[in-house]
Each structure stands twice: as C-alpha cells, then as structure tokens.
Amino acid sequence: MSLLQDIQAALLKGDVELAPILLKLKFLAARLGSTPLADWVKHESEGYPPGALLPEYRKLGISYTATFSGPFGSGIRNAPIAPMIIRKLAGEDWNRFESRQSIAAIDELLGSSAKGGTLEINVADLIFRLQGNVYKEYACNEVTGHVSRAAVAELRHVVKSRVMELTLELERSVPEAAAVTLGRSDTTSAKTSTVTTKIAQQIIYGNVGAVSAGTVGDQINVHVGSGDLEGLVASLQSAGIPRGDARELGDIIAADKPVDVEEPLGPKTQEWVLDKLKGAANGAWKMSLAVATKVISEAALRFYGLK
Numbered sequence: 001m002s003l004l005q006d007i008q009a010a011l012l013k014g015d016v017e018l019a020p021i022l023l024k025l026k027f028l029a030a031r032l033g034s035t036p037l038a039d040w041v042k043h044e045s046e047g048y049p050p051g052a053l054l055p056e057y058r059k060l061g062i063s064y065t066a067t068f069s070g071p072f073g074s075g076i077r078n079a080p081i082a083p084m085i086i087r088k089l090a091g092e093d094w095n096r097f098e099s100r101q102s103i104a105a106i107d108e109l110l111g112s113s114a115k116g117g118t119l120e121i122n123v124a125d126l127i128f129r130l131q132g133n134v135y136k137e138y139a140c141n142e143v144t145g146h147v148s149r150a151a152v153a154e155l156r157h158v159v160k161s162r163v164m165e166l167t168l169e170l171e172r173s174v175p176e177a178a179a180v181t182l183g184r185s186d187t188t189s190a191k192t193s194t195v196t197t198k199i200a201q202q203i204i205y206g207n208v209g210a211v212s213a214g215t216v217g218d219q220i221n222v223h224v225g226s227g228d229l230e231g232l233v234a235s236l237q238s239a240g241i242p243r244g245d246a247r248e249l250g251d252i253i254a255a256d257k258p259v260d261v262e263e264p265l266g267p268k269t270q271e272w273v274l275d276k277l278k279g280a281a282n283g284a285w286k287m288s289l290a291v292a293t294k295v296i297s298e299a300a301l302r303f304y305g306l307k
Contacts, residue, residue, distance in 0.1 A: 003028050003180045004167050011164050018160060019045060019104040025163060028170075029200075031180045033193035036274050037166070037200035044159055048100040053275070055204060057158040060097045060151045062121070066130060068138040076135065081143070090129045097121060097147050099155060106156055110149065119152060121145045162203055169199050190257075194267045201274055226305035229254050239295045245276065253300050264300040 001009070003024060010021050022045045029038040048054055064081040083095050099106070109119065123145035130140040170177040176192050224231045229250055236246035249272060256266030265273065273296060301307040 002178050003031075003182065004171055004178050008164065008167050011160060011167075017104075017107060018156065018163075019102075019107070021163060022103060025166070027182070028177065028180055029196075032170075032174065032177055032196040033190075034196040034200055035271055036197050036204075040200065040204050044103050047102040047105070050100075052100075054098055054100065057155055058099045060099055060147050060155065062095055062097050062123075062145045062147055064123070064126070064143060064145055066134070066143040067141045068135050069141050070135070070138040074138075076138065079134075081130070081134065085134060086126075089133055090126060094123075094126065097145070099147075099152070103156065103159055106152060110153055110156065119147045119149060121147060165203050166200065169203065170196065173199060190267065194263070194270070197267055197270055198263065201270065224299050224302040226303065228303065232299055232303045235299050236295065239292075239299075241292070241295075248272070249276075249296070253303060258300065258304045258306065264297055264304060264306060269296075269300065 007021055007024050007028070010016055010024075022041050026038060026041040026045065029041055043049075043052055048058070061083075063083075064086060065078045066081055068076045068079060070076075086094050101109070123143055126143050126145075127140050130143060132139070134140065174192055174195055177196070224235050232253065233246050233250035236249060237243055241249065249269070252269050252272050253266075256268045258264045258266055273293070298307075
C-alpha cells in the first residue's frame with residue numbers, strides 16, 4: 001500500500017487521532033518537494049507560532065458573559081454581552097479567537113470536554129473596556145469568553161477534510177504521489193513539486209497562482225518588457241505593492257523559472273506570494289488578494305516573454 005492510500009485508509013476509520021496521520025502527510029510532502037504543504041502540516045502538528053498565516057477555519061467566534069455590580073448592593077450575574085457591543089467597545093478582533101494550538105492539543109481539549117458545553121478563554125483585559133459602558137452606573141467585575149465545543153470540533157473536522165481532499169487531488173493530478181512509499185526516496189521533478197504546491201495552496205488557502213482569480217470588473221494594466229527587471233519592479237509597485245516587496249518579488253521572478261503560459265509563477269515565486277498573503281490581507285498592499293494574484297501573474301507572463 002502506498003503512503004497516500006495509507007493516509008486515506010486511516011482517515012476513513014472514523015474518529016481517529018489526526019496527529020499520526022499528519023506525520024505521514026509531512027513525510028509525503030517532503031517526498032513531493034512542496035514547502036507550503038510541509039509548512040501547513042508542521043503548523044497543524046506543532047501549532048501556529050505568532051506571525052504565521054492562520055487559515056480562516058482556525059478563527060472561531062467568541063461569546064461573552066459578564067458580572068456587574070451596582071449601587072445599593074445590586075448586581076447582574078452572567079449577563080450575555082452582544083457581539084455588537086464588543087465590536088464597538090473593543091474592536092472586531094475581540095469577537096474572534098485565533099486557535100493556534102496543535103491538532104493534538106485540540107484533540108485533548110475535545111476529549112476533556114466530551115460532555116459538551118463551551119470552552120472558556122482568558123479575556124480579563126476586556127474588563128477595562130466594559131467598565132461603565134454596558135450598564136450605566138454598574139461596574140464590570142468579571143468577564144468570561146466562551147468558544148463553543150462544537151466550533152472546536154468543526155475545526156478538527158475541517159483539518160481532516162482538507163487532508164482527505166489533498167490526498168484525493170494529489171492522486172488525480174500527481175501520479176508520482178501515489179507511488180511514494182516509506183521505502184522509496186526517488187527524486188521528485190520540479191513540475192511535480194510545483195503542481196503539489198499549487199494544489200496545497202488552492203485547498204488550504206485558496207487559489208494563489210491562477211491568472212483568472214480576479215473578480216469581475218478588475219482592471220489589470222501591466223506594462224513590462226521581456227527580461228526588463230526594472231520595468232517589472234516599477235509595474236508591481238505602481239499596481240499597489242510596496243516598494244520593498246516589489247523589489248524582492250521582482251528579483252525572485254527573475255531568478256525563478258515559469259511552469260507554462262497557464263501557470264507562469266514558478267515554485268519559489270508561489271511560495272513568496274503565499275507568505276505575503278497576510279500582508280495583502282491586512283492592508284499593507286493597496287489591492288485585493290485576487291487582483292494582486294492577477295497583477296503578479298500578468299507581470300510574470302510579460303517578463304518571461306510568454307505574452
């Protein structure tokens with residue numbers, strides 16, 4: 001049985017631990033030469049460090065209850081606080097919990113709360129934002145954040161589904177993947193590495209490399225001559241990519257090799273773009289992710305003389 005089939009068989013056994021399956025997928029990613037896939041598996045296995053790009057499925061909703069004390073010994077206990085109030089007083093980030101724990105820690109968390117209910121998180125700093133702002137003349141004495149156990153279970157299910165989807169797509173699109181076993185160490189071709197990386201990016205983070213990723217109405221104007229590095233950098237910068245990023249990306253495109261006309265971004269370029277998705281998402285780039293992808297792909301096509 002190949003490693004790919006072994007992973008699929010383990011996933012189909014039901015409520016199986018994911019940590020051992022992820023280790024097998026990590027081995028497969030190494031054999032196929034996909035750094036983004038290996039990084040995703042590493043983060044799911046060991047946890048996401050601060051600053052690492054966190055997939056959307058790991059951002060969970062938080063509900064709040066608080067205890068208030070008022071004049072003449074009055075008080076309100078376990079009062080629910082609406083998300084709209086939290087957003088107004090503290091910002092939208094307080095309504096979302098970034099789950100950076102390893103998948104093994106999540107399994108343990110779910111096992112220790114098998115009877116259901118919610119999981120509490122420390123939100124003591126929020127007390128200062130709520131003081132006197134929720135109930136007039138009432139002081140906030142205690143606030144508790146809750147993440148539903150169902151949301152954590154769904155997170156785990158998404159990881160399991162992504163692993164299955166990855167293996168099925170690799171089986172269809174990368175013939176070499178189905179031949180990988182623990183005893184073989186054949187050299188993987190550059191095309192296999194690129195295709196594997198593209199599949200991982202699409203399934204885990206969304207499409208990074210396709211030129212057609214833009215939305216209706218996007219106007220892409222790229223003026224780059226074949227082999228014109230300075231023109232490439234200037235074009236990327238004028239499109240909204242910061243100067244430093246535009247220079248770095250231009251150098252990577254110049255040193256990288258395109259796959260083909262349909263996929264002009266080479267493996268190193270794709271890895272760089274994936275790493276910068278967070279910067280584009282938080283507003284550092286003055287364009288949407290879809291437009292950024294389209295601009296970079298169009299610029300690469302012209303720089304390589306493919307268009």
